[in-house]
Amino acid sequence: MNQLRPLIPLLVTAGILIGGNGLQGTFIALRALDEGFSTSLIGLVGTGYNIGFAIGCIYVTRVIRAIGHIRAFSALAAIASAAALAMALLIDPVSWFILRLISGLCFAGLFAVMESWLNAKVTNATRARTLSIYRFVDLGSVTLAQYMIPSVGIDGFALFAIISMALTLSLVPISFADKSSPALPEAIRFDVRALWNISPLATAGCIAIGLSNSAFRALGPIYGKGIGMSVTSIATFMSVGILAGVVLQYPLGHYSDRLDRRLMILVSSGGAMIACLFIGLFARDQLIYNYLGIFFFGAFAMPLYSLCSAHANDHAQEGQHALVSAGTLFFWSVGATFGPMVASVLIDHLGAESLFLYLAFIFFLFMLYTLNRMATRRAVPVEKRHGRFRSLLRTSIFFNKLATPPDEREP
Incomplete structure (x- = not known):
């Protein structure tokens, strides 16, 4: 202590x-x-x-x-x-x-x-x-x-x-x-083209995660209000979706370290898509169904950012891991810029349930792209990967470094 x-x-x-x-x-x-x-x-x-x-x-x-x-x-x-x-x-x-x-x-x-x-x-x-x-x-x-x-x-x-x-x-x-002042951080280089060259799948994944998860965080309360939830129920609905994010982080990460990581990305995307379809098509004003659906949405959707980051690092060369960390967060924020706008227009025209149908569509498209990349590019052998899966917060470009053990860092 x-x-x-x-x-x-x-x-x-x-x-x-x-x-x-x-x-x-x-x-x-x-x-x-x-x-x-x-x-x-x-x-x-x-x-x-x-x-x-x-x-x-x-x-x-x-x-x-x-x-x-x-x-x-x-x-x-x-x-x-x-x-x-x-x-x-x-x-x-x-x-x-x-x-x-x-x-x-x-x-x-x-x-x-x-x-x-x-x-x-x-x-x-x-x-x-x-x-x-x-x-x-x-x-x-x-x-x-x-x-x-x-x-x-x-x-x-x-x-x-x-x-x-x-x-x-x-x-x-x-x-x-x-009173001691920490050393100033090294300058972080942003090179969006470089991240795409390292891993098109991770880049597309971060954009898809931004498009989807940001829409849930910004408009989840509006969905709850639209189907008649009380303010307390909305708070619980949002909390369940956030807390569920830890449930499958480590099981998915564990298997992604031992199998083709893209399989776990596919499983995670598919689970999130099914959860969104369940909420959008069947939950309606049934509170317990909404809680159940949002639990599975959080459990499958929240680990995707960490899985995509780990996949990008598998393909990164020595000296590129800091660039990957900065790039994944940047592309997530780009997706997050457009996600709430698109989803809000759909809600205005099609009703509150369209939020989760929109999310399901994003995950479906990402699944198709993942299958395309699996057919196009071979998986990185386990013994040639750079480090292991790490559960990451989308808070700053420095969290990845904080979560990386010294023996896995760049020299």
Whole structure:
């Protein structure tokens, strides 16, 4: 425990940030609906966040290198906190789009600063325990945050204030960390063409995951509201989908390390597609069916990003793994930029159930492409693969490095 003590402030900060971000995503969708925004406009607001996140992924390393970790974190937390409060004062779609874009940019930077800092502090002895705690913090804080919505209510100023308070308070634990300043991170090179050349399947997979999972996170509450769920049921619905993501992460990862990894990508995509079809065609207003369907959706869909990242790393050459990490996150954010917009238009014209039919269609197309790549390119032999499957968060370009044991890193 003494070895982990220096990391506690960073882990507490992570919990506050991840919880605040999870709360904001669900709350903004429900509040926008309550304010009379159309589903298409709500999708556009969600897109603003993902555009900002994509921009943040590209430029955050330059910011950290220019002004250091603590200054970058302080500035970004202050801006994100102000953006949350401004949303209570400027209730219109254009303002919310801009403010969510600013929020996405800030959160990309905040997660990158925190994970870069955490990576600099973690040791070989504490790495596994730190990652386990980090994943527990991620799931626990997002789940608990969902239930603040029915507890506080979506009306009025209260939840905007709570989100702003959380972002401001995230500065407190990190300010109590030891005085040593971590070394500045190395510059990250973004080369989108290079990732496509390394693995077209991983590139397409990250885009498909962005198109699908971002639509669920942004519009899942709108689906729940559209079929008559209460606010508490919506919070549970979203939480079940998120928590289920850990159920098959390691079984799928285990078999992907021993078989053609693309088989597990195919299984994961197929399971997610069937779950989406079940929700879209059969669940309707049956609460237990919705919970069951979203559980299987989360269990199969959430591991796909980690599987695609591992597949890309199988094909990467020495010196390309940092580029793969940056590229997969960037392509995910590109897909996430368009996912909520497309899904929201479908909901406006075809009803709430079309959200999951849209998701099923995305997974179906990705399955077809996966089969095409399996017929086109041979699998990488197990003994020639670079490292093993790792369960990854889509928080920053530094999480992959944090999750990689030293003996698997690039020299």
